[in-house]
Amino acid sequence: MADHRETAQPETAQPGPIADERELLLAWLEHLRASLLRMLEDLDEEQARWRPDGALIGVIGIVNHLTHVERRWIDGRMLGEAVHRSEAEFSPGPELTVPAAVRGYRERGAATAAAVRSMEVTRPCADGSGRDLRWVLLHLVEETARHAGHADATRELLDGVTGR
Template identity: 35%
Template sequence: MVMHVSPEARGDERGALLAFIEEQRGGIRRSLLGLTDEQASATPSASSLSLVGIAKHVAEVEEGWIALAGGPKPQVERTQEAYLDGFRLLAGESVKSVLAYWEDVARRTEEFFRAAPGLDDTFPLPDEPWFPDGQEVSLRWLGLHLIRETARHAGHADIVRESLDGKTAFELVALAHQ
């Protein structure tokens, strides 16, 4: 995946946020290196998470947050009944198609952040029991939230990959550079 972000230039807060989001996405993408669709769908750890499921979930969640903040509508809108479909390959999907979808989501996330008038612009949090009633958050908060959520799932991906074949993040970084 190619992103048009680089380390922070002095005063480029948007670029810094986007670079950190991309860095965490890269950890999840690397966890899929060298795996077949079947291997990437395996659930070798105590949880029911698979590597491709983690990637698909993170992409869908990122897309949903950008839509909530006023960006384009999600390509995929999950109902409660179809929530678990966001964690597994469905008919016609593959690791390659999930990564292509995520690349498109990442591109649209960058476009959204770059086009926003300011990072202090706000949007309301959804009406969910885990959010305070009527609270609004800034686009800066959203960028930090996406970093936190993607990093949390990158950690899950590390554990699942090590459970699958013993490969560590260090080995996967080396593999990515081959």
């Protein structure tokens, strides 16, 4: 499917210095979310699901997975709600459209930010793991960065578009 146009998308600006630790972590998480969503721009439904030789995950699957990851860590691990993991989140069916995936990820991001702002960074997870909100935020930054790179590679293989 790749035509290797080798076009670069404009880079999103990195967060500047922020003294408040919680806000700094949220800013980096939002920056990474925006970078990931840029990889979905201009893709149709088929392209958003494309996987090179059936490997990796389609860009829409990455967005859907990270939406669920944030819910599991914030609503589940931090707030103690019952949440479940499903392998189906990596390969969503046609009922999840690109606009719906984008909207869901943005809504989850807003819910994450609201929940995080209501807690101290030293608040322990409700799951008894010994982790705290600071650890969870760093993990979400790490997980989002890893998958944003994955989406960048998938998009480059798909049509040559690169960028952050």
